[in-house]
Amino acid sequence: MKNLLSMEHISNEEIATILKRAAELEAGAPSQLDRSYTVANLFFEPSTRTKTSFEMAERKIGATVIPFEAGFSSALKGETLYDTVKTLESIGLDAVVIRHKVDAYYEELLKGINLVVINAGDGAGQHPSQSLLDLYTIQKEFGTFENLNVTIAGDISHSRVAKSDVYALRRLGANVNFVCPKEWQGEFEAHQGWDDLIETSDVIMLLRVQHERHEADANFSKEDYHAQYGLTIERERQMKDKAIIMHPAPVNRGVEIDSSLVECKRSRIFDQVRNGVFIRMAILETILKGRM
Amino acid sequence: MKNLLSMEHISNEEIATILKRAAELEAGAPSQLDRSYTVANLFFEPSTRTKTSFEMAERKIGATVIPFEAGFSSALKGETLYDTVKTLESIGLDAVVIRHKVDAYYEELLKGINLVVINAGDGAGQHPSQSLLDLYTIQKEFGTFENLNVTIAGDISHSRVAKSDVYALRRLGANVNFVCPKEWQGEFEAHQGWDDLIETSDVIMLLRVQHERHEADANFSKEDYHAQYGLTIERERQMKDKAIIMHPAPVNRGVEIDSSLVECKRSRIFDQVRNGVFIRMAILETILKGRM
Amino acid sequence: MKNLLSMEHISNEEIATILKRAAELEAGAPSQLDRSYTVANLFFEPSTRTKTSFEMAERKIGATVIPFEAGFSSALKGETLYDTVKTLESIGLDAVVIRHKVDAYYEELLKGINLVVINAGDGAGQHPSQSLLDLYTIQKEFGTFENLNVTIAGDISHSRVAKSDVYALRRLGANVNFVCPKEWQGEFEAHQGWDDLIETSDVIMLLRVQHERHEADANFSKEDYHAQYGLTIERERQMKDKAIIMHPAPVNRGVEIDSSLVECKRSRIFDQVRNGVFIRMAILETILKGRM
Numbered sequence: 001m002k003n004l005l006s007m008e009h010i011s012n013e014e015i016a017t018i019l020k021r022a023a024e025l026e027a028g029a030p031s032q033l034d035r036s037y038t039v040a041n042l043f044f045e046p047s048t049r050t051k052t053s054f055e056m057a058e059r060k061i062g063a064t065v066i067p068f069e070a071g072f073s074s075a076l077k078g079e080t081l082y083d084t085v086k087t088l089e090s091i092g093l094d095a096v097v098i099r100h101k102v103d104a105y106y107e108e109l110l111k112g113i114n115l116v117v118i119n120a121g122d123g124a125g126q127h128p129s130q131s132l133l134d135l136y137t138i139q140k141e142f143g144t145f146e147n148l149n150v151t152i153a154g155d156i157s158h159s160r161v162a163k164s165d166v167y168a169l170r171r172l173g174a175n176v177n178f179v180c181p182k183e184w185q186g187e188f189e190a191h192q193g194w195d196d197l198i199e200t201s202d203v204i205m206l207l208r209v210q211h212e213r214h215e216a217d218a219n220f221s222k223e224d225y226h227a228q229y230g231l232t233i234e235r236e237r238q239m240k241d242k243a244i245i246m247h248p249a250p251v252n253r254g255v256e257i258d259s260s261l262v263e264c265k266r267s268r269i270f271d272q273v274r275n276g277v278f279i280r281m282a283i284l285e286t287i288l289k290g291r292m
Numbered sequence: 293m294k295n296l297l298s299m300e301h302i303s304n305e306e307i308a309t310i311l312k313r314a315a316e317l318e319a320g321a322p323s324q325l326d327r328s329y330t331v332a333n334l335f336f337e338p339s340t341r342t343k344t345s346f347e348m349a350e351r352k353i354g355a356t357v358i359p360f361e362a363g364f365s366s367a368l369k370g371e372t373l374y375d376t377v378k379t380l381e382s383i384g385l386d387a388v389v390i391r392h393k394v395d396a397y398y399e400e401l402l403k404g405i406n407l408v409v410i411n412a413g414d415g416a417g418q419h420p421s422q423s424l425l426d427l428y429t430i431q432k433e434f435g436t437f438e439n440l441n442v443t444i445a446g447d448i449s450h451s452r453v454a455k456s457d458v459y460a461l462r463r464l465g466a467n468v469n470f471v472c473p474k475e476w477q478g479e480f481e482a483h484q485g486w487d488d489l490i491e492t493s494d495v496i497m498l499l500r501v502q503h504e505r506h507e508a509d510a511n512f513s514k515e516d517y518h519a520q521y522g523l524t525i526e527r528e529r530q531m532k533d534k535a536i537i538m539h540p541a542p543v544n545r546g547v548e549i550d551s552s553l554v555e556c557k558r559s560r561i562f563d564q565v566r567n568g569v570f571i572r573m574a575i576l577e578t579i580l581k582g583r584m
Numbered sequence: 585m586k587n588l589l590s591m592e593h594i595s596n597e598e599i600a601t602i603l604k605r606a607a608e609l610e611a612g613a614p615s616q617l618d619r620s621y622t623v624a625n626l627f628f629e630p631s632t633r634t635k636t637s638f639e640m641a642e643r644k645i646g647a648t649v650i651p652f653e654a655g656f657s658s659a660l661k662g663e664t665l666y667d668t669v670k671t672l673e674s675i676g677l678d679a680v681v682i683r684h685k686v687d688a689y690y691e692e693l694l695k696g697i698n699l700v701v702i703n704a705g706d707g708a709g710q711h712p713s714q715s716l717l718d719l720y721t722i723q724k725e726f727g728t729f730e731n732l733n734v735t736i737a738g739d740i741s742h743s744r745v746a747k748s749d750v751y752a753l754r755r756l757g758a759n760v761n762f763v764c765p766k767e768w769q770g771e772f773e774a775h776q777g778w779d780d781l782i783e784t785s786d787v788i789m790l791l792r793v794q795h796e797r798h799e800a801d802a803n804f805s806k807e808d809y810h811a812q813y814g815l816t817i818e819r820e821r822q823m824k825d826k827a828i829i830m831h832p833a834p835v836n837r838g839v840e841i842d843s844s845l846v847e848c849k850r851s852r853i854f855d856q857v858r859n860g861v862f863i864r865m866a867i868l869e870t871i872l873k874g875r876m
Contacts, residue, residue: 043364046364046365046368046369047364048360048365048366048367048376049379049383052332052380052383053383056358056383056384059356059358066640066643067639068636069361070364071364072631072654074632074633074833074834076630078795078834079833079834083833087632087633088632091860091861092858208369211370249366249371249375250366250370250371251375252370253372271382273379273382273383274383277383335656338657338658339656339657340657340658340663340668340671341671341675344624344650344671344675345675347650348650348675348676351650362656503662541658541663541671542658542661542662543663544662554667562671565671566675569675
């Protein structure tokens, strides 16, 4: 693995390796890197948890982090992403973590860029480090992906999390279903209501309703969405005994999920955040080690 | 002391402990922390000196500082402050320093958040670390607060510094008076002119006129304000021999204070900044140690 | 050398010392500093390569870097640059690197500020660290500046790079010519076309067309500019055997230079970036050592 670009570029074996290493790191294993690497986080879109999680993971593997203010960079002067990244490579960086609004922005980087590129979200494309932490969270809970029933509810068409997770989960043997309004199903076939999915799912993964993208076509209010597609208190009560709730966050409390369920017993929302640091340490370590 | 939220939440004994520890740190005492803590500074309002001072203090106690760009975070996507802070806790942070425009924003954090919260300014509420550095500056000068005459001049009603300082100073035995236009006195009884306060004050503390908040009700020009409420060259000449000038800054030169007085012999304006680093080291160390 | 303000404030000997030290650092020489210094980068204008290069250089000499978000600082509240820098000095910083839109902004700092000031670009003034890295790049190539033919093409009047480089290069014995539209020549006498300069130049230095400053007087399209003043594929073929191409970047591909030439054999564009880190290490080290 030379970069982490999308879940389509990573094999089941590589997934297993990263999850195993994350577990070792979580158990306190020391970093296997023999020197300090230099890294920058290029977030051209706002982020709290992904950026902060990478910042933490980088420090935990002993990396030096060079600050990069995307909103105040030469991108404003029309510099191409390639030239920005080539500049950072020339300055001596070993790796960049990038979030960018253009789908598959990384393709223009593959020819000519030698440093490590880790995709932290590309447009309506993928978000592979989120997907790996989701897999890690599920594996810790159930030990396997085989025949697990996973239901993803929400704004599927705009969600890089949904796209990343479904590729990986299906390949690993899980059954994935979708729940959302017809306009939001995108390339997937979704249920337009919960049907019997509440009672049969092992994992219910809620996605953020991206209000900022739906002003024009908002045919229903937040209350309507919650009643029809959200995880209400009533629905939570019908979930299987060991079933868990996931959400990549940020959460719209009272829309995708009732506010009182965010930290309920079966919620793994903040565990996902916690797991993300170990996953990102494992990703960085695995790729940088391979580049030594 | 589990957090630092306002001067109302901190006892005289705790104040004394922090001032004493700041003096030791200023004299070169090594940090008493046994490990490196991880901290983030969440400034949702602009700041130079408070943020930079905390950044410096954090590094001086050996902390790892995780960058947080408030203006480019998930707060833009509507995430609640609670969820942002809970996320940072899940990522592994030990403490957050927060400036936020909402009064007492920290109340929603007290239930459910376990990491250390240090208030670096809440709306028109308090600014306790500034207050502690003001106290430290006064104590270094006079050795005591008993019967000291302190006059605070300026925009009292919008000033978290005024509110924090007056609670603490009166409790510690000082006489505090106010000078400002009637519209700006807020909950306090102020003099609408200097009267005899120039000649009788040991400490004259000037506050920034917050032009950005007074466009509508600006009944006087900067020149008028300076003449009536500012510290002019003439007024400075009438001050007591050992009296000092303070200002939390940023300063509007020629408004609250004549530009030539900013670095005059009795000005402690930049000493306050210097003292702030030791006070913030003491605050962080004291609270983190208590959490060990 | 107490500060680095402009190429007019630095002697030929000082230039030679810095270039020599950069070469040693590039060859792996350890830093000569005996303690860790604390530095901040105050970029009041957007930057990728200069800011990131300083961030890297600072870490490589073992400095502690205090983050400073210019776009979110007290400058917004009307604080003078002097007061901002004096504040950072009081907080304990040893040096500041400043980019600011005001020409010779540093003059107001010289009286009263004791910490090291390194100019990373002042308005339409100078950009001395860029100039030094340009000199280093040229020296590595040709060993000397005597009688070298250097042609600078582009927006001369707005370019701090052009102004910094021409002062230094002429003093060091190079012949410097300019190519640009008449409206852009500023204080210099420029050719309004390439004439025979392609065939006779050892160094062709292209400058970015600053579209953001030329909306009103844009008498020609990007295509016209490229045809008349840009480095086209045809022109590159006529260059001398050992002649090199330089550009301070960011590059407008297809305007100043054909996109395919940016990484061609004679381009030193990304070498300039690489060299910049060693030059900035040498600058910081030389000045801080002198202040010990």
